[in-house]
Amino acid sequence: MEYLVLMKLRDDGVGETEEENREIVSGKIIPGIKMLLDMERDGMLSGGFFGGQRSAAFIMSVEDEETLDNTIAALPFADIFDVEMVQLETLKEALARDEKLLQPAQSQAKSAGGSKKAK
Numbered sequence: 001m002e003y004l005v006l007m008k009l010r011d012d013g014v015g016e017t018e019e020e021n022r023e024i025v026s027g028k029i030i031p032g033i034k035m036l037l038d039m040e041r042d043g044m045l046s047g048g049f050f051g052g053q054r055s056a057a058f059i060m061s062v063e064d065e066e067t068l069d070n071t072i073a074a075l076p077f078a079d080i081f082d083v084e085m086v087q088l089e090t091l092k093e094a095l096a097r098d099e100k101l102l103q104p105a106q107s108q109a110k111s112a113g114g115s116k117k118a119k
Helices: 018-041 065-073 091-118
Strands: 002-009 045-049 055-061 081-087
Touching: 002 065, 018 045, 065 081
Parallel strands: none
Antiparallel strands: 002 055, 002 081, 045 055
16 A cells, blocks of 8 residues: 655754754654665655755555554654655546446436436
């Protein structure tokens, strides 16, 4: 399954001093990015951080939502980012879903049209 993962640094992810910022970057941000790079190399995700910002968007391929939750929670910076996750449908799945919605309406329209002609 594929998911869109949006991440945005929370206010508490920014230190009040330069030293606190260095600790956050060295202890959470850099290790988290390294973990994401490993996942990218393994084909588990694609995406990245928005240019010059501490927000990111990824497409992650995982078995299920529980695996996704556990993967995100394991990131060293998970406690300082707000995360939004949405399961994606393939274009083929979306087309099939929407075409299926039209089937009953098309069947009713044909039978209604046929009964009008019979009158």
